[in-house]
Amino acid sequence: MTAIDAGRRRSLAGVSLRLAATALAALVGLSGCGGDTTGPPPPRGGSSVTLRLVSPNGPEGAAVLELDAAPVQDVSGDSDRVYFARVGQRLRVVLLSARPGELRAVVTVSDPGAALHPTVLQVADSLNQLRPDVSGYAVKVVR
Numbered sequence: 001m002t003a004i005d006a007g008r009r010r011s012l013a014g015v016s017l018r019l020a021a022t023a024l025a026a027l028v029g030l031s032g033c034g035g036d037t038t039g040p041p042p043p044r045g046g047s048s049v050t051l052r053l054v055s056p057n058g059p060e061g062a063a064v065l066e067l068d069a070a071p072v073q074d075v076s077g078d079s080d081r082v083y084f085a086r087v088g089q090r091l092r093v094v095l096l097s098a099r100p101g102e103l104r105a106v107v108t109v110s111d112p113g114a115a116l117h118p119t120v121l122q123v124a125d126s127l128n129q130l131r132p133d134v135s136g137y138a139v140k141v142v143r
Contacts, residue, residue, distance in 0.1 A: 046073045047112040049143050051093070051105045053120065056136035059100035062124040065093045065139055067107075071114035078104035092121075100126035116141060 053063050069091040075084040081096040082105050095103040107116070118139035123131040131137075 046071075046108045046110045047143075049107045049109055049112070049116070049141055050078070051107055051116075051118055052140045052142060053095070053103040053123070054138040054140050055123070057125065057131070059126055060097070060103055060123055061100045061126050061128050062094070062096045062122075063103050063120060063137075064122040065095070065105070065118055066090050066121055067093070067116040067118040067139075068114075071109040071111050071116065072107055073110055074108040076106045076108075078102075078106060112143065 051065065051067070053060060053065070066087075067090065069086050069089055072091050075082060075091070075093055077095065079095040080098045081094075083094040083096075084105075085092050093105055093107075095105055097103060109116070118141065120134045120137040120139060123134050123137055125131060
């Protein structure tokens with residue numbers, strides 16, 4: 001085994017470094033393409049909403065979701081790692097899990113009744129392979 005092969009097999013708490021790096025690169029790259037992300041942070045004190053990936057294939061390893069950014073104040077995770085970035089009027093959320101299972105994020109919103117319109121952009125299976133089709137996936141919003 002070469003040093004390159006060994007590097008490809010490394011993982012961080014079970015999460016593929018390649019997948020994590022790809023997800024982070026996508027967020028960083030896309031965040032520069034959107035609207036203005038500068039200015040004061042939004043006011044705190046909203047209510048929490050849980051986003052849950054609904055998978056037709058059972059436990060998943062990672063997902064990239066997108067939702068309306070306007071009502072969102074913060075994103076935290078029930079998954080092992082959660083990253084997010086504003087892209088124009090949308091918010092990209094990357095969920096990574098060391099152990100395949102249910103992927104969830106907790107979103108703090110300024111208006112508890114606000115529509116988030118979440119969509120699934122990408123999903124990786126338990127072996128960190130991208131699913132070729134995400135048409136059977138959904139995001140359940142639990143208020």
